[in-house]
Amino acid sequence: MRTALVVLRKDLRVESRTLETVPAMILLALITFVIFHFGLDRDTIGGQLAAGVLTATLLFAAMLGINRLFVAEREQGGFDAFLLAPVDRTALLIAKAAALFIYLIVLEIVAVPAFGLLLLGPSLGHALPGIVLILILANVGLSVIGTLVSAIAVHTRARDLIGPVIGLPLLLPALIATARGLGPLLRAGHAASAPPGRWLAILALYDLVFALIAYGVFDFLLED
Amino acid sequence: MHSTTYGRGLRGLSIATAVTITVALVLVFFYAPLDASQGFVQKIFYVHVPLAIISLLGFIFGGLLAIGYLRTGDRSWDLRSYVAIHLGLIFGIAGLISGSIWAKASWGHWWVWNEPTLVSFLIVLLLFATYQPLRFSIEDPERQARYASVFAIVAGAFVPLNYLAVQLATAYVHPRVLTLSSANLPPSMGLTFAVSLLGFALLYVTMWKYEMAAKNARSQVRRLRRTLLGDEGIRPTGRSAAPS
Numbered sequence: 001m002r003t004a005l006v007v008l009r010k011d012l013r014v015e016s017r018t019l020e021t022v023p024a025m026i027l028l029a030l031i032t033f034v035i036f037h038f039g040l041d042r043d044t045i046g047g048q049l050a051a052g053v054l055t056a057t058l059l060f061a062a063m064l065g066i067n068r069l070f071v072a073e074r075e076q077g078g079f080d081a082f083l084l085a086p087v088d089r090t091a092l093l094i095a096k097a098a099a100l101f102i103y104l105i106v107l108e109i110v111a112v113p114a115f116g117l118l119l120l121g122p123s124l125g126h127a128l129p130g131i132v133l134i135l136i137l138a139n140v141g142l143s144v145i146g147t148l149v150s151a152i153a154v155h156t157r158a159r160d161l162i163g164p165v166i167g168l169p170l171l172l173p174a175l176i177a178t179a180r181g182l183g184p185l186l187r188a189g190h191a192a193s194a195p196p197g198r199w200l201a202i203l204a205l206y207d208l209v210f211a212l213i214a215y216g217v218f219d220f221l222l223e224d
Numbered sequence: 225m226h227s228t229t230y231g232r233g234l235r236g237l238s239i240a241t242a243v244t245i246t247v248a249l250v251l252v253f254f255y256a257p258l259d260a261s262q263g264f265v266q267k268i269f270y271v272h273v274p275l276a277i278i279s280l281l282g283f284i285f286g287g288l289l290a291i292g293y294l295r296t297g298d299r300s301w302d303l304r305s306y307v308a309i310h311l312g313l314i315f316g317i318a319g320l321i322s323g324s325i326w327a328k329a330s331w332g333h334w335w336v337w338n339e340p341t342l343v344s345f346l347i348v349l350l351l352f353a354t355y356q357p358l359r360f361s362i363e364d365p366e367r368q369a370r371y372a373s374v375f376a377i378v379a380g381a382f383v384p385l386n387y388l389a390v391q392l393a394t395a396y397v398h399p400r401v402l403t404l405s406s407a408n409l410p411p412s413m414g415l416t417f418a419v420s421l422l423g424f425a426l427l428y429v430t431m432w433k434y435e436m437a438a439k440n441a442r443s444q445v446r447r448l449r450r451t452l453l454g455d456e457g458i459r460p461t462g463r464s465a466a467p468s
Contacts, residue, residue: 005345065274082349113415115403131305148374148378151369152374152375155362155367155371156358156361156362156371157361157362157363158357158361159361161357161361162354162357162358162361162423165354166319166351166358166375167351169348169351169354170351170378170379170382171349172347172386172389173347173382173385173386173388173389176389176390198392199392200393202388202389204390205385205388206385209385210378210381211382213377213378213381214378216375216377217294217374217378218293220370220373221370221374
């Protein structure tokens with residue numbers, strides 16, 4: 001656990017000094033909102049359509065972060081250094097997933113209010129706790145799968161292709177649940193105040209299963 | 225390597241497969257009653273559903289075999305897992321095409337989004353379609369085997385979870401005439417379906433054994449040529465998605 005914290009602190013420090021990944025993720029999300037505005041030819045959207053737009057935007061922004069996750073390790077020999085150190089290898093999974101989780105939170109702190117200002121018809125207002133709850137669960141899934149996929153993709157030749165190509169289908173159940181869970185919260189007029197329970201349950205189950213699997217198989221991605 | 229074991233019993237198995245599939249087809253065309261609402265076209269059900277089920281089981285089987293590789297580090301497990309997933313893909317594509325034909329004939333559309341089984345199957349197929357590109361883009365054979373095994377395990381666990389999510393996401397619009405719980409199948413249809421399922425399962429096992437035997441024979445020939453003729457005796461293998 002201490003190793004994970006050290007690696008996480010290293011990652012956050014690198015990110016705060018270079019500002020490479022998170023600003024790019026935020027910019028991509030904002031640009032995507034603009035694209036959706038013109039693509040859909042709507043000034044405001046609501047309900048399930050808004051949920052779909054928000055989910056797709058956050059997913060694309062997350063993909064950027066996932067692709068960059070292990071770049072420093074590969075380019076600077078961090079993998080070898082980590083393998084030489086007498087530490088538990090799963091610490092790298094935990095640290096990287098936590099870093100991605102924090103990136104996603106920062107992204108959403110900017111992107112969700114921006115979405116509310118730019119595109120969303122109904123105000124975010126009283127649905128916010130439900131939205132936060134769903135997004136946190138979705139972020140766990142995105143971080144776990146993202147870290148796993150990124151660790152697989154970083155050692156392949158076509159790494160920028162392999163990551164999204166494997167990641168997107170793997171993330172689909174979580175994305176379905178996120179979009180469907182957000183839909184009722186973003187409805188104009190009588191918006192639900194709590195997200196539908198079954199989507200929360202699906203997201204939680206998905207997070208749990210893949211967290212356990214990732215924990216089980218991650219060691220094998222680092223062996224060399 | 226146990227080069228002979230894959231060939232053992234292959235003749236009997238092949239005959240059993242051919243006989244079972246013939247019996248299944250005879251039952252499909254001459255024994256099973258015509259579906260009252262869909263008519264003759266419903267008979268594609270006896271091909272489509274077994275193909276899809278065997279394909280999904282093949283994917284899960286591939287994931288289980290991949291656990292064997294990660295536990296032992298013996299590359300033959302990776303080969304088994306590869307062949308299982310590779311055949312699962314072939315069965316899956318056949319199942320998807322037959323399902324599409326069935327949808328067109330009975331609902332009037334090639335693709336129906338509110339049929340959760342169809343949609344979740346497409347997602348699984350899209351995921352496993354990335355298995356070969358992943359293998360292909362890793363050069364080191366040992367690392368290829370390791371990463372492919374990790375992928376096979378994760379994707380194998382994905383199959384049931386994905387099915388659950390898509391089931392819940394879909395509101396049933398079409399009446400569920402033919403669910404897999406054979407409770408609402410008349411017994412004659414149920415029997416035909418069971419024989420057909422057995423036939424395709426046997427076909428899968430037979431093809432798996434054939435491919436394993438062929439791949440083993442090829443690697444054995446290469447080994448022998450190398451011993452007898454030295455390194456010049458064998459052609460260099462190109463980069464490949466298949467384990468060598």
